[in-house]
Amino acid sequence: MKIGVYICQCGINISQTVDVEEVVKYASTLPSVEVARFYKYMCSDPGQELIKKDIKEMKLDRVVVASCSPRMHEPTFRAVLEDMGMNPYYFEMVNLREHCSWVHEDKDRATAKAKHLVEGAVARATFLEPLEKKEVSVIPRALVVGGGIAGIQAALEIAEKGFKVYLVERNPSIGGHMAQLDKTFPTMDCSACILTPKMVDVARHPNIELFTYSEVQDVEGYIGNFKVKIKKKPRYVDIEKCVGCGACAEACRLHNRIPNEFDMKMSKRSAIYVPFPQSVPLKYTIDPETCITLKTGKCGDHALCIEACDDRNAIDFDQKEEIVEVEVGTIVVATGYELFDPAKKAEYGYGQYDNVITGLEFERLVSASGPTEGHVEINGKKPKKVVFIQCVGSRDKETNEYCSRVCCMYTAKQAHMVKDKIPDADLIIYFTDVRAFGKGFEEFYNRVQGEGITYRRRDLGDPIKVNKQGDRVVVKAKGHPDIEADLVVLATGIIPRKDSKELSRILNINQSADGFFLEAHPKLRPVDTFTDGIFLAGCCQSPKDIPDAVAQASGAAVRAAEPLAAGKVEVEAISANIDEDLCSGCRICEDLCAYSALEFDEKDKIMRVNDVLCKGCGSCASACPTGCISMKHFDMKQLLAQIGGLVG
Amino acid sequence: MKEKFEPNIIGFLCNWCSYAGADLAGTSRIQYPPNLKVIRVMCSGRVNPIFVINALQQGADGVLIGGCHPGDCHYERGNYLARRRMAVLKNLLEYTGIDSNRVRMTWVSAAEGHKFAEVVKEVTEDIRKLGPMQHFRRENKW
Numbered sequence A: 001m002k003i004g005v006y007i008c009q010c011g012i013n014i015s016q017t018v019d020v021e022e023v024v025k026y027a028s029t030l031p032s033v034e035v036a037r038f039y040k041y042m043c044s045d046p047g048q049e050l051i052k053k054d055i056k057e058m059k060l061d062r063v064v065v066a067s068c069s070p071r072m073h074e075p076t077f078r079a080v081l082e083d084m085g086m087n088p089y090y091f092e093m094v095n096l097r098e099h100c101s102w103v104h105e106d107k108d109r110a111t112a113k114a115k116h117l118v119e120g121a122v123a124r125a126t127f128l129e130p131l132e133k134k135e136v137s138v139i140p141r142a143l144v145v146g147g148g149i150a151g152i153q154a155a156l157e158i159a160e161k162g163f164k165v166y167l168v169e170r171n172p173s174i175g176g177h178m179a180q181l182d183k184t185f186p187t188m189d190c191s192a193c194i195l196t197p198k199m200v201d202v203a204r205h206p207n208i209e210l211f212t213y214s215e216v217q218d219v220e221g222y223i224g225n226f227k228v229k230i231k232k233k234p235r236y237v238d239i240e241k242c243v244g245c246g247a248c249a250e251a252c253r254l255h256n257r258i259p260n261e262f263d264m265k266m267s268k269r270s271a272i273y274v275p276f277p278q279s280v281p282l283k284y285t286i287d288p289e290t291c292i293t294l295k296t297g298k299c300g301d302h303a304l305c306i307e308a309c310d311d312r313n314a315i316d317f318d319q320k321e322e323i324v325e326v327e328v329g330t331i332v333v334a335t336g337y338e339l340f341d342p343a344k345k346a347e348y349g350y351g352q353y354d355n356v357i358t359g360l361e362f363e364r365l366v367s368a369s370g371p372t373e374g375h376v377e378i379n380g381k382k383p384k385k386v387v388f389i390q391c392v393g394s395r396d397k398e399t400n401e402y403c404s405r406v407c408c409m410y411t412a413k414q415a416h417m418v419k420d421k422i423p424d425a426d427l428i429i430y431f432t433d434v435r436a437f438g439k440g441f442e443e444f445y446n447r448v449q450g451e452g453i454t455y456r457r458r459d460l461g462d463p464i465k466v467n468k469q470g471d472r473v474v475v476k477a478k479g480h481p482d483i484e485a486d487l488v489v490l491a492t493g494i495i496p497r498k499d500s501k502e503l504s505r506i507l508n509i510n511q512s513a514d515g516f517f518l519e520a521h522p523k524l525r526p527v528d529t530f531t532d533g534i535f536l537a538g539c540c541q542s543p544k545d546i547p548d549a550v551a552q553a554s555g556a557a558v559r560a561a562e563p564l565a566a567g568k569v570e571v572e573a574i575s576a577n578i579d580e581d582l583c584s585g586c587r588i589c590e591d592l593c594a595y596s597a598l599e600f601d602e603k604d605k606i607m608r609v610n611d612v613l614c615k616g617c618g619s620c621a622s623a624c625p626t627g628c629i630s631m632k633h634f635d636m637k638q639l640l641a642q643i644g645g646l647v648g
Numbered sequence B: 001m002k003e004k005f006e007p008n009i010i011g012f013l014c015n016w017c018s019y020a021g022a023d024l025a026g027t028s029r030i031q032y033p034p035n036l037k038v039i040r041v042m043c044s045g046r047v048n049p050i051f052v053i054n055a056l057q058q059g060a061d062g063v064l065i066g067g068c069h070p071g072d073c074h075y076e077r078g079n080y081l082a083r084r085r086m087a088v089l090k091n092l093l094e095y096t097g098i099d100s101n102r103v104r105m106t107w108v109s110a111a112e113g114h115k116f117a118e119v120v121k122e123v124t125e126d127i128r129k130l131g132p133m134q135h136f137r138r139e140n141k142w
């Protein structure tokens, strides 16, 4: 056996805490090591060439590279072996950077540790076996979860590439938060004007099948072959028959009585409703929480909506929840965000005084299609003094440490809109730092400042207090004179969806510490998750504005379409293997497998592994009393040898 | 005075959570003692109690097993299996006169770089207190 060992300096990332030459010297003394070298960047072309040359000239059997995390470069080096006609599983990697040089300061001890890490890898490499990569076929369809701007963009792009897309949206209409916005910074184009054509494109696209008022209930399988259960909540309206005329809503006994969520409860709807006039699909939904028939079984002497619907007969109180199963090759998650509830910070007076509203409520207030038809009014009066407070639930250790990225700009936008509608209004913005980082943002901010709007810096450590005074409120901020205001607008931060945890479990993806979904690499794989075949788009990954959400969605669409176009993908060859001579047929392993990959062979009275179902976790191998189950690439021999090397 | 005892600790970390958490500690340059040496496994459910005993036999003074948080297992329930196995193993160790604190099971997610570093600090101190492992040592030359 001939092993080649390659230690990477990673510029100085590794070599400044690990004496790389020492490690090379040590590695050369280990059994079977034919050659040990170090190089500045092993992953670079010359680095890879170095390995290739040795493989060729020295006829190496195994290659060990000690550099960064295998979660980063294992595929790179496996490809080097493959290029040289070697089996890629003859490669072993040592994580010297993330697990050693970056986390230790003491050079002697870090070097000693590095030697043992390398020794463990060499020991394990001795026992590595060649494996065949598994190739699986890919179902040429995709699932997009969430129909905000990010989900819409991703769905349209995948569909345009010629693949079928199932778009699942929880609400009765697609559109997400963007549908609620009036104008968009920094260009001030009308949100609905740019969004609704895209919503219509989704509905019309022959490759998109839209599931609104629906949720993903369960996902099974793996890249190329996901089985998805979609729960269609009952709308109590047959969407094939409903023409969206709205006669039912006009007739409803609760007409204009139910707070409309789309308008942040500032307007009223009926129990049968569409969230907003441009809803897609333009189909009515009956709200089971308020509908008299659904709650009491009886609505007066007869349900007026049924009567109004007349011979279209679209209303169906017997509709039941339905589970639809679809199969897809890849999934894009675009479930967006929620907003911080400012009532959690009582000092702002939100929920206590009518004069205090949130930024999203303001969007509805200023919108021509909103509750006041675009008149900025509070308690029926035009506000003359308006205060905006930024960083409510952002950049604050008590609530959310991160910056929500959009509030500086939407506050500037909203101040500009007030100025536009009420030119003599006096506007003050409390900010922490104005973050105007995007294209055209700084220019927009300068423009708004030039409109006579006062920017005052707040200290996040000192709470701003809002108190009632007559029908106005007084805003007290440390270091600034008090302001008597007619209206206070709170720029509430973007937070992860409440059900993110649940969805992360359904999809088997991770969340970062802040609760948003975690990307596979913060820089180089920003739309991938750790689960192959599942990608992220929009605010579900982190707070972002519309241009960034759309850009990420386009990226996710490309990533999701790649396997669909290829028609097949390689999956890890790591799976369980049963030694038939040793298996006693005790069936202990059978129930441990979460994927039903182990089946009892009634004839031979032994267990058999279904290679396609096995995901290689190794839970069965650890339980087998006869030790007949081995895990390819994580075999007992290999691991015990590695332990021996590590303990030194 | 005698030199400070530096325990030799082997860690089995699941690829999806704890190993990624350790990587994050690295990228974030969070410092922790170099006593832990890590073996990557696909799932904490892969950790056969034999591995742990073997590590103690071959010269480790302690063993850390890191898996996904309960409910977050990449393979649905491998972490629960690991937890049960380690509970049984710890009983067995106590029975043979070995302090079961030499073996520790922990949950670290891919986002918990800080937690990972904290756990390594704790485990290193705990095992330092227990002193060198002297039971059933044996050479296992690979």
Ligand SMILES: Cc1cc2nc3c(=O)[nH]c(=O)nc-3n(C[C@H](O)[C@H](O)[C@H](O)COP(=O)(O)OP(=O)(O)OC[C@H]3O[C@@H](n4cnc5c(N)ncnc54)[C@H](O)[C@@H]3O)c2cc1C
Residues within 6 Å of the ligand: A145, A146, A147, A148, A149, A150, A151, A168, A169, A170, A171, A174, A175, A176, A177, A178, A181, A183, A184, A185, A186, A214, A215, A216, A334, A335, A336, A337, A338, A339, A359, A360, A363, A406, A410, A413, A497, A503, A537, A538, A539, A540, A544, A545, A546, A547, A549
């Ligand atoms: C007050 C305010 C003003 C703003 N102004 C601007 C602006 O002027 N310019 C700008 O660029 N950006 C602005 N933004 C930011 C903008 O709203 C976001 O960038 C954008 O809406 C993100 O889109 P998204 O698709 O990621 O998320 P969302 O819009 O939140 O869409 C997510 C969709 O997924 C659905 N969903 C959620 N969970 C599930 C589930 N489990 N199953 C199925 N469906 C689900 C939701 O119902 C929703 O339809 C503003 C934000 C706020 C709060």
